[in-house]
Amino acid sequence: MKLIFLYPKLLPKGLLLPLIFLSFFGILVGFLDTIALAMIVPLSEMIVSADIDYSTIPILSDSREYAENFNIPFNITSIIIAIIFFQIVRIISLFLQGWLGAKYSAKYEHSSRINMLNSYSYMPWVNYVKEDSGDVFFNISRVTSIASTTYSIYCRMISVTLTISIYLITAIYATWQLSLIALAYSLIAAFALVFLLKYAKKLGAKRLQQDELIFKLINQLSNGMKYIRISGLIDRQRSIITNQSKKLAKANESIGINESLFKTLSEALFFIALVGLLGVSAMISVLSAGGILLFSLLFFRIFQQVRTLQYSFQTFLQIEPYVENMNAIHDKNKKYIDELINTKSGKSISILKxxxxxxxxxxxxxxxxxxxxxxxxxxxxxxxxxxxxxxxxxxxxxxxxxxxxxxxxxxxxxxxxxxxxxxxxxxxxxxxxxxxxxxxxxxxxxxxxxxxxxxxxxxxxxxxxxxxxxxxxxxxxxxxxxxxxxxxxxxxxxxxxxxxxxxxxxxxxxxxxxxxxxxxxxxxxxxxxxxxxxxxxxxxxxxxxxxxxxxxxxxxxxxxxxxxxxxxxxxxxxxxxxxxxxxxxxxxxxxxxxx
Incomplete structure (x- = not known):
């Protein structure tokens, strides 16, 4: 899990700033969504009744006061216009975040693949001849492709974390009692599920091992096809690859089960929390109907974001062994790459004597x-x-x-x-x-x-x-x-x-x-x-x-x-x-x- 904290240091030059920029979009999306959600409460109560007690929901009373200071009418029409405006800006921000995320993820994949290519191209010859050609192909193509997805996942984790923070601050502002209870419950629930996260990394390491081996076997079959056929070994080799493919499929199945279990348990814990918090609210009467609606909407949004964060974290841990493998190869050969690739290539040197x-x-x-x-x-x-x-x-x-x-x-x-x-x-x-x-x-x-x-x-x-x-x-x-x-x-x-x-x-x-x-x-x-x-x-x-x-x-x-x-x-x-x-x-x- 150390990679979570070290990851920004491992990024190539030119990709750290976009990571921060994409995180800003996450904050913007969360902020706009929070405002739009908050506006739904007065809108719903205005539609039902014109008499609204804003004092029970501080965030709404402050919003009304802010609008009045700028001579903006706080009515159904203005609220609908505000909701539409904030949602349009939010949707545009979401698109830009997705577009830039895809762009820089692709750039990171390209950079990772070139780094891996350089590692094999410039490593000492005595080291290269010891490498398995299947490993070379596997690391340059598949490992870099899988490892590069960590960039978009990491961006998502940062933006989701910041979005959760905005929702949580808003919820505390609306009702600090229920919010603190919800926060304490969430921490306990997260701690209860941490064993699945640890298991996710073990499954990722196992998949890397099986994935790497099947590439080696297929490479052996391809390079030695004539000998294998002439020697009557094709059925044997096909059987070995088939068995290895089953092991890889089993590893992927285990990852899928782990993800499904994580999702199921987190949803169950959420609904238990929601029902419990609404029950507490009814008993101590800390919120109006509008306040309960706002808190429920915010809590649901927080749950969605927490689930996204947990899933992203789980996926990151599954891919972490691929990233570690890629970085280990690059770090081992960085000295040779820096010495050769960073020096301008000259004209060919001929021997005259x-x-x-x-x-x-x-x-x-x-x-x-x-x-x-x-x-x-x-x-x-x-x-x-x-x-x-x-x-x-x-x-x-x-x-x-x-x-x-x-x-x-x-x-x-x-x-x-x-x-x-x-x-x-x-x-x-x-x-x-x-x-x-x-x-x-x-x-x-x-x-x-x-x-x-x-x-x-x-x-x-x-x-x-x-x-x-x-x-x-x-x-x-x-x-x-x-x-x-x-x-x-x-x-x-x-x-x-x-x-x-x-x-x-x-x-x-x-x-x-x-x-x-x-x-x-x-x-x-x-x-x-x-x-x-x-x-x-x-x-x-x-x-x-x-x-x-x-x-x-x-x-x-x-x-x-x-x-x-x-x-x-x-x-x-x-x-x-x-x-x-x-x-x-x-x-x-x-x-x-x-x-």
């Missing part, structure tokens, strides 16, 4: 080095290859060079300079990355090749299609370059998919192309065609290749051989074969397997 890796070591866990004292030199406009068995640290070394992670010790110099985080960010603009398995996005071949650009450049597109040899299969596709590649590009063959990815890399006109096991899933013919395409650009572009298949790097200018996190050999292809070392063993093993 070389990238020098000097005495570099890296460890994921303290005391356990993945890389140890690595020294390599990547010359501009040359083809550099890094080879070795699985698990020796090749991809980790690439991540360090790109700047996704930072060295534990040693340094990486780019044209003899050390780059900071923002320079690394600009450096990555000049890189094209072709990973193992490849990444294609939902859309057409054209949209994938020109990804990241609002308009495509025809000359650059033609060049990328020709060099990557994508032209060779476009004619066979139903819509040519406008063919939809499907989720993950699986509407294309492996060779076609990888060539489209290479075309995208070339289209960016990069300073550096990184090939990370880019041909590992291709057959020998597709692999040969891919390498030929790469060789076409090797004279004008810096190429860094990580490879298992040594036949892919025959034309590399420099090859570094890694073992157990260290570079143990380096040279060109033929020199490494001739020295009969680790590279030579790998080469002979590959030739033997091919035979």
């Amino acid at each position: 070389s990238i020098e890796v000097e005495n570099l070591s890296y460890s994921y866990l303290e005391g356990k080095n993945v890389l140890k004292d690595v020294n390599i030199s990547i010359k501009a406009k040359k083809h550099t290859a890094i080879v070795g068995l699985s698990g020796v640290g090749k991809t980790t070394l690439l991540d360090l060079i790109i700047g996704l992670i930072l060295p534990s010790s040693g340094s990486i110099k780019y044209d003899e300079k050390l780059f900071n985080e923002n320079q690394l960010k600009d450096f990555r603009k000049s890189i094209s990355y072709v990973p193992q398995g490849g990444v294609l996005f939902s859309g057409t071949i054209l949209e994938n090749i020109t990804f990241g650009y609002e308009k495509h450049i025809s000359e650059q597109l033609d060049k990328s299609l020709e060099i990557s040899n994508v032209n060779s299969f476009l004619e066979d596709l139903p819509n040519g370059i406008d063919t939809n590649v499907g989720e993950g590009g699986f509407a294309l063959s492996g060779g076609q998919r990888q060539r489209v990815i290479l075309a995208r890399a070339i289209y960016r006109d990069p300073n550096i192309i990184i090939l990370d096991e880019a041909t590992s899933e291709l057959d020998s013919i597709s692999q040969h065609e891919f390498i030929e395409s790469v060789n076409k650009i090797s004279k004008d572009t810096t190429i860094v290749t990580v490879a298992h298949r040594l036949s892919n790097i025959v034309q590399a200018d420099k090859i570094y051989v890694m073992k157990n996190g260290s570079v143990i050999e380096s040279g060109n292809f033929q020199s490494l074969v001739d020295i009969n070392g680790e590279f030579s063993k790998m080469y002979r093993a590959e030739i033997g397997n091919n035979e």
